Amino acid sequence: MKKFHKILEGLKDKSPIPFLLENGxxxxxxxxxxxxxxxxxxxxxxxxxxxxxxxxxxxxxxxxxxxxxxxxxxxxxxxxxxxxxxxxxxxxxxxxxxxxxxxxxxxxxxxxxxxxxxxxxxxxxxxxxxxxxxxxxxxxxxxxxxxxxxxxxxxxxxxxxxxxxxxxxxxxxxxxxxxxxxxxxxxxxxxLFLVPSENIKLSDWRNIAAHHTYKIVDEEVFCETGQGDKKKNFIVSREGMFERLEYxxxxxxxxxxxxxxxxxxxxxxxxxxxxxEKLNARPEIGFLMFSSALMSQGFEILHIDYNSEKATLEIIDLITDDPRMRGIHSSQLLNQLWLLTSSKMLEIKYFTKAKQLYMTSRISSAIFEEIEVDKDKGVEYFAENVEFEINDGA
Structure with missing residues (x-):
């Protein structure tokens, strides 16, 4: 969970999706x-x-x-x-x-x-x-x-x-x-490859940065690029440095x-x-897609914990709707949870907007493995094998 903290905070504070959901x-x-x-x-x-x-x-x-x-x-x-x-x-x-x-x-x-x-x-x-x-x-x-x-x-x-x-x-x-x-x-x-205002190449800026061909004089950055007749000197302000980084x-x-x-x-x-087997992406890359997709469907991740044996995802609803239908909707995310974690057992705990645990859905990864091999086994086979647990106190 810790390594995903920045992603979840960013989605909560900077994503427009919660605002959109609150406004119709x-x-x-x-x-x-x-x-x-x-x-x-x-x-x-x-x-x-x-x-x-x-x-x-x-x-x-x-x-x-x-x-x-x-x-x-x-x-x-x-x-x-x-x-x-x-x-x-x-x-x-x-x-x-x-x-x-x-x-x-x-x-x-x-x-x-x-x-x-x-x-x-x-x-x-x-x-x-x-x-x-x-x-x-x-x-x-x-x-x-x-x-x-x-x-x-x-x-x-x-x-x-x-x-x-x-x-x-x-x-x-x-x-x-x-x-x-x-x-x-x-x-x-x-x-795209010429940086204003000096119109020097991106690679020239990389050389200035990597070879430290710059110095500070009176709160300004004196830069030097090129060699011999092609040597060029120019001055950049503090604000100008950020503009060039931004470009x-x-x-x-x-x-x-x-x-x-x-x-x-x-x-x-x-x-x-x-x-x-050629690909070895950091977990954050897949998690950003996963958590963004969930939020677009009106769910916010409260907590996620997983290892090779089990993955547990807790999500809260961002919209007010029939909790039974929304809980069933959340169970459809079990496949994406499996793709993210590769855990053998998967469960999603669905909380209503009022922060009440309403439904837990569980499934074995073996079901998804079977679906991958046998194309005749699809949504219906998945639905037959999901276990639902309704919280009596909801």
């Missing part, structure tokens, strides 16, 4: 909003319908956050996504192969992102020396640690768009500066959002080619 929205209308938001970006509408709650809730919240803080972000997403779809139409198999081959690299970047978030500190009260140091470290981590797999993917996608041959392994070993220059020269969205993150968020949208738009074709 229903789980059905929230799903409709998610579909409406992503509809212009999906080619496969059936996938959007299927994955809207299961996978896309946290991305929907994040996309609206991006639109609120970054100007013109929707056009940037459309422009990059159009490149992916053009590549798909040029060479379907090669485009899908890129996402399959890079899937483990993206998972590694996602794991690093959670470390980045968990180690985040409040920078506002730092002195300029410490402030500059922390921001430079963030810039270096964002550009190289969190984003290189996205740059590689975009270089390869743009090669296919231009009718060029690709070598995934060779591109993975390409230096950061060469990847960024390739995207500036050959992508329709070169501006680096903006680029990463655009590329990551497009990667996710395109990935979910083509998920069946991608997932059937991925070897599951």
């Amino acid at each position: 929205y229903t789980p059905e209308s929230i799903k409709a909003e998610i579909i409406q938001t992503f509809k212009p970006y999906f080619k496969n509408k059936a996938n959007l319908e299927e994955y809207s709650i299961k996978f896309l809730v946290s991305d929907w919240i994040n996309f609206h956050r991006m639109m609120a803080i970054y100007p013109d972000i929707e056009n940037e997403v459309q422009k990059v996504l159009a490149t992916y779809n053009e590549a798909l139409s040029k060479d379907y198999e090669k485009t899908i192969e890129i996402l399959v081959c890079l899937s483990s690299k993206h998972i590694e970047s996602g794991n690093k992102y959670w470390s980045f978030l968990n180690m985040e500190v409040n920078k506002k009260k730092l002195e300029i020396y410490e402030y500059a140091k922390v921001l430079m470290e963030d810039i270096s981590n964002i550009i190289e640690g969190l984003s290189k797999s996205l740059y590689v993917e975009n270089v390869l996608i743009n090669k296919i768009r231009r009718g060029k041959s690709i070598d995934i392994e060779k591109t993975l070993s390409t230096k950061l500066g060469s990847l960024i220059q390739d995207l500036i020269d050959n992508s329709p969205y070169a501006s 680096c993150m903006r680029t990463t968020e655009v590329l990551n959002m497009v990667h996710k949208i395109f990935g979910f738009d083509n998920l069946p074709e991608i997932s059937e080619r991925i070897k599951e």
Whole structure:
């Protein structure tokens, strides 16, 4: 539970979903909003319908956050996504192969992102020396640690768009500066890789940060990049440093959002080619999707505890409705709980909005394993094997 604390606090305090539910929205209308938001970006509408709650809730919240803080972000997403779809139409198999081959690299970047978030500190009260140091470290981590797999993917996608041959392994070993220059020269969205106001490359900012070619003079940051005739010096204010950090993150968020949208738009074709043992995602990644999906259906997680033998999830209702029907609804989340925890026995304790335990639902993981193997066993088989316990005091 402790490692998920930040996620649950964030959903409770920052997610718009509780506010929407309090002001007349229903789980059905929230799903409709998610579909409406992503509809212009999906080619496969059936996938959007299927994955809207299961996978896309946290991305929907994040996309609206991006639109609120970054100007013109929707056009940037459309422009990059159009490149992916053009590549798909040029060479379907090669485009899908890129996402399959890079899937483990993206998972590694996602794991690093959670470390980045968990180690985040409040920078506002730092002195300029410490402030500059922390921001430079963030810039270096964002550009190289969190984003290189996205740059590689975009270089390869743009090669296919231009009718060029690709070598995934060779591109993975390409230096950061060469990847960024390739995207500036050959992508329709070169501006994403040039940081205002100096219009220097993302990789140049990474070099400044990593090689410490900066110094503090009178509350300002003096930066130096390049060598010989190409050497460039410039001064950045405290506020300006944050603006440049924000632009680096903006680029990463655009590329990551497009990667996710395109990935979910083509998920069946991608997932059937991925070897599951290659992936080793941090639990937080799956838990964010899981907890966001639950909240979109009007449930908030009170507590979760699991090991290989048993998983127990306690949830409270955010809406006032027939507790019996809502309790049965909550039991449908047992499958997602199994996918998250891989526990042998699973149970969900459903609390009404009045904080009363009303229903507990239980099932063995063996039932889900049987359903996976035998496609004739579906929802009805699941319903036959769920155990319900009504709390007499409710």
